[in-house]
Amino acid sequence: MSQPVPFQHKEVGRPTVLLSCLLCAAGCGVVGRPPADNRAFLLQIEPPAEGAGSSFVTIPLRIRSCRVAAPFVGRPLVYRLTTVQYQYDPYNAFLVPLGDQLDDALYRWLEAGAAMPPDQALYVLEPYLESLVADFTDPNRPLASARMRFLLTRPGPDSGRPSVVFQKTLVAKVRMSAKPSGDQVVAAFSGCIQYILTEVRGVVAAIPGLEAKKGDPGDVPLANK
DSSP, X not given: OOOOOOOOOOOOSOHHHHHHHHHHHGGGGGTTOOOOOOEEEOOOOOOOOTTSSSOOOOSOEEEOOOEEOGGGSSSEEEEEOSSSOEEEXXXXXXXXXXXXXXXXXXXXXXXXXXXXXXXXXXXEEEEEEEEEEEEOSSTTSOEEEEEEEEEEEEOOGGGOSOEEEEEEEEEEEEEOOSSOOXXXXXXXXXXXXXXXXXXXXXXXHTHHHHHHHHSSTTSSOSEEO
């Protein structure tokens, strides 16, 4: 793992905004370091084999572009060193922005209805990546951590205000070796995202049965976790 100069801030008020600002400034500390080979990676997220796990998604579904929290919009890998110290890796980065990679993965994992024209889509899934970070706060037991939030809605009666079908935040963690390389960090990131997509795929696939039991689709939320 490369070692750019860390930076620090105090925890106050709005940590997401502070983290974003500080991460943007992280690159200033690496001037003058010896040259290193830059490496670019893609998440390796393979959809489940046909028939594995939950049944295929059968509801008419539109997937909106995945939004990404500001500190993770850029391509460099993000590390957490302590509770108040984060850094960008100046040498290891994603080849394609995370939002684009997650859009592609969601379309493949929730295959049915993903390409349906918007005027025919009944359900709308809104994904949001809150964090994807390699956590080194315990240097002997580092881990990769991902957090994504999903909102599924459908039109209300008479095409009125959309009704919330479910809101769900999913978290995944994958243990890494004590001094992981860039490709090992990305492999752990991939495992985190794969776990989250497996979970959300199962929830979305179960919607038809849950709404049939409820009787009046879109009337009240099915889940809010």
